[in-house]
Amino acid sequence: MTEPLNPQTSAIIAVADLVKQFGRFYALRGVSAEFTAGRLYAILGDNGAGKTTLLRSLAGLSPPTRGTISVFGKTDLRAVCGEIGYMAHPSLLYDEMSGMENLRYFARLYGIMDDQRCADVIRAVKLDPELTRPVGQYSQGMRQRMSLARALLNDPKILLLDEPFSNVDLRSAREMVALLAGMRGSGKTIFVVTHQATLLDGVADEFVWMEAGQIVNRTRELRTMEAR
Amino acid sequence: MSSAGLTQATLIKDLRLEWRSKDAINSMLFFALLVVVIFSFAFDPTAEESRQIAGGLVWVAFLFAAVVALNQTWARELRNQVLDAYRVSPAPPNSLFLAKALGNFIFVTVLEALMTPLFIVFYNLRALGPAWQLPIVAVLGTWALVVNGTFFAAMSLRTRRREIMLPLLLFPVSIPALLAMVEATTSILTGEYSAKFWIVLLVAYDLLFTMASLLLFGFVLHAE
Numbered sequence: 001m002t003e004p005l006n007p008q009t010s011a012i013i014a015v016a017d018l019v020k021q022f023g024r025f026y027a028l029r030g031v032s033a034e035f036t037a038g039r040l041y042a043i044l045g046d047n048g049a050g051k052t053t054l055l056r057s058l059a060g061l062s063p064p065t066r067g068t069i070s071v072f073g074k075t076d077l078r079a080v081c082g083e084i085g086y087m088a089h090p091s092l093l094y095d096e097m098s099g100m101e102n103l104r105y106f107a108r109l110y111g112i113m114d115d116q117r118c119a120d121v122i123r124a125v126k127l128d129p130e131l132t133r134p135v136g137q138y139s140q141g142m143r144q145r146m147s148l149a150r151a152l153l154n155d156p157k158i159l160l161l162d163e164p165f166s167n168v169d170l171r172s173a174r175e176m177v178a179l180l181a182g183m184r185g186s187g188k189t190i191f192v193v194t195h196q197a198t199l200l201d202g203v204a205d206e207f208v209w210m211e212a213g214q215i216v217n218r219t220r221e222l223r224t225m226e227a228r
Numbered sequence: 229m230s231s232a233g234l235t236q237a238t239l240i241k242d243l244r245l246e247w248r249s250k251d252a253i254n255s256m257l258f259f260a261l262l263v264v265v266i267f268s269f270a271f272d273p274t275a276e277e278s279r280q281i282a283g284g285l286v287w288v289a290f291l292f293a294a295v296v297a298l299n300q301t302w303a304r305e306l307r308n309q310v311l312d313a314y315r316v317s318p319a320p321p322n323s324l325f326l327a328k329a330l331g332n333f334i335f336v337t338v339l340e341a342l343m344t345p346l347f348i349v350f351y352n353l354r355a356l357g358p359a360w361q362l363p364i365v366a367v368l369g370t371w372a373l374v375v376n377g378t379f380f381a382a383m384s385l386r387t388r389r390r391e392i393m394l395p396l397l398l399f400p401v402s403i404p405a406l407l408a409m410v411e412a413t414t415s416i417l418t419g420e421y422s423a424k425f426w427i428v429l430l431v432a433y434d435l436l437f438t439m440a441s442l443l444l445f446g447f448v449l450h451a452e
Binding site: 059060061062063078084090092093094095097109111134154 | 229233234237238241244245304307308309310312313314315316317318319450452
């Protein structure tokens with residue numbers, strides 16, 4: 001059996017007593033954790049466990065009710081948002097525009113004027129940058145890939161991915177996993193919220209299991225958690 | 229990229245989206261056309277009466293029609309939660325606000341350009357005062373409507389009934405501007421008194437609310 005992991009000392013992300021409350025509902029109940037650079041974390045748990053809220057909090061989209069989040073030593077997440085890539089469950093893309101038009105616009109938000117960068121990330125997710133069809137006419141799988149391409153645009157050091165494999169066929173999902181593994185190899189820290197944990201078996205460095213708004217276990221292998 | 233560059237990029241994106249979907253302009257045109265036709269049947273005024281009431285009719289029609297565009301402008305940012313992509317980026321909030329306000333200004337100006345000839349025909353209008361002041365009132369009045377409208381539409385974005393919430397927030401705040409627009413337009417059409425005071429009031433209103441919106445929009449954008 002794999003030993004539960006100890007908190008890391010050289011953390012690039014530190015979460016301390018994080019509480020997130022929506023009305024009377026507590027989505028996060030005092031989450032404390034540290035995450036180190038260059039690792040791929042799979043965040044698992046049932047619906048309503050707080051996975052997406054944790055990811056949105058790390059992205060700076062959901063300010064904590066209590067507690068602190070520190071990224072690269074800064075608690076003001078606006079100061080480090082250029083180092084973070086975020087892929088949500090919805091596509092975060094305009095349906096009426098083509099993939100390239102979407103990425104060209106989002107690139108400008110990060111000060112990227114080079115269309116070549118947009119084309120490169122579209123190719124990296126195995127799509128064609130020349131495709132003129134609006135994103136609204138893409139298949140769900142293509143939309144997911146384009147959404148990943150958008151999150152990669154700014155070459156982020158931290159990548160936060162919410163359900164990147166949902167509605168993607170198995171072959172494409174495995175290609176995405178291989179792409180993520182390659183990015184982890186190049187030093188990026190990747191968080192993947194997923195219900196398809198087996199795709200990350202043998203790839204993720206750590207499985208973070210959430211339940212009722214708390215992190216209840218962190219293990220190196222998937223089967224350790226599944227045995228719970 | 230500079231703030232002006234980002235504003236331009238966002239404005240071009242919005243114009244492109246509107247060109248392809250025609251969501252805002254079609255709804256506005258249809259609505260404004262209905263108002264013109266219904267009012268003309270309901271009142272059937274003489275030329276003199278028309279000059280007295282046209283200012284009010286025109287601006288109320290444009291205000292109601294603008295609300296349609298204002299709701300649309302943020303609704304398209306909610307589809308697929310695209311607004312979150314802006315919120316996680318380092319782009320300044322004011323670039324987004326200015327682009328949205330300018331986009332709405334263009335949409336409402338197009339509407340005004342198309343509807344004004346109809347008003348003139350239906351109400352048999354002819355300006356007895358300085359007609360050259362009308363475009364100035366139109367520009368200042370339109371900006372007053374869209375700058376507040378864009379801000380309050382963003383504020384009501386996350387409320388459950390945002391289509392109702394926007395007029396509830398916008399109309400009371402727009403009363404001073406609406407009064408100035410109506411009075412200025414009536415004074416130009418009738419030639420009975422000077423529109424100068426009302427134009428100065430519109431300038432002050434525009435400056436005040438543009439500054440306030442720019443100062444506060446960051447909080448609105450990043451609020452949950």
